[in-house]
Amino acid sequence: GAGVSQSPSNKVTEKGKDVELRCDPISGHTALYWYRQSLGQGLEFLIYFQGNSAPDKSGLPSDRFSAERTGGSVSTLTIQRTQQEDSAVYLCASSILRNTQYFGPGTRLTVL
Amino acid sequence: TQLLEQSPQFLSIQEGENLTVYCNSSSVFSSLQWYRQEPGEGPVLLVTVVTGGEVKKLKRLTFQFGDARKDSSLHITAAQPGDTGLYLCAGGAGSYQLTFGKGTKLSVIP
Numbered sequence: 001g002a003g004v005s006q007s008p009s010n011k012v013t014e015k016g017k018d019v020e021l022r023c024d025p026i027s028g029h030t031a032l033y034w035y036r037q038s039l040g041q042g043l044e045f046l047i048y049f050q051g052n053s054a055p056d057k058s059g060l061p062s063d064r065f066s067a068e069r070t071g072g073s074v075s076t077l078t079i080q081r082t083q084q085e086d087s088a089v090y091l092c093a094s095s096i097l098r099n100t101q102y103f104g105p106g107t108r109l110t111v112l
Numbered sequence: 113t114q115l116l117e118q119s120p121q122f123l124s125i126q127e128g129e130n131l132t133v134y135c136n137s138s139s140v141f142s143s144l145q146w147y148r149q150e151p152g153e154g155p156v157l158l159v160t161v162v163t164g165g166e167v168k169k170l171k172r173l174t175f176q177f178g179d180a181r182k183d184s185s186l187h188i189t190a191a192q193p194g195d196t197g198l199y200l201c202a203g204g205a206g207s208y209q210l211t212f213g214k215g216t217k218l219s220v221i222p
Binding site: 004031035040041042043045048050056091093095100101102103104105106 | 116147152153154155156157160200202208209210212213214215
């Protein structure tokens with residue numbers, strides 16, 4: 001497709017389990033962002049990838065969160081030992097121009 | 113830390129009414145964007161404003177960037193049910209990061 005895709009669309013997991021969320025950016029977009037959107041909150045920046053540069057991980061809330069981007073394209077956000085407060089919608093965005101971000105539909109994560 | 117305050121947080125109006133939502137900050141932004149997000153979807157970019165005092169129109173939507181580039185407004189004329197959604201503003205300060213407000217949740221009742 002032409003847009004950003006994310007999978008799965010919904011994920012329900014038990015507290016303490018690990019989860020992996022996937023993002024396929026728009027082809028040719030060099031920048032990729034992960035955000036977290038909790039109920040009643042704005043978008044919380046998590047991590048930013050730009051080309052082959054070292055990612056900006058300054059928004060990751062704890063060391064249980066990590067992300068990688070393979071081949072400058074697909075990205076995976078991993079949350080280890082999930083906690084109930086990790087429940088949120090995780091959004092991925094890609095861009096080729098500064099400040100023009102295109103978002104995927106998100107993954108709704110529920111930790112029981 | 114740059115913050116963007118959006119108001120009102122919730123807005124419910126009848127079809128055909130006009131409305132304005134606001135996005136305010138104590139910080140200066142080099143650009144400001146407005147997004148609309150519908151349930152189960154990611155935010156979709158509506159407009160980017162970069163010049164203080166700039167006004168942009170998108171059909172029934174009018175966006176304004178404050179002269180000091182610290183605030184913005186979105187005015188919708190004759191609201192339609194299809195305008196229902198979460199409106200987010202996001203400020204850019206020259207780097208790749210955007211600062212998002214918490215959004216205004218708009219419901220337009222037929």
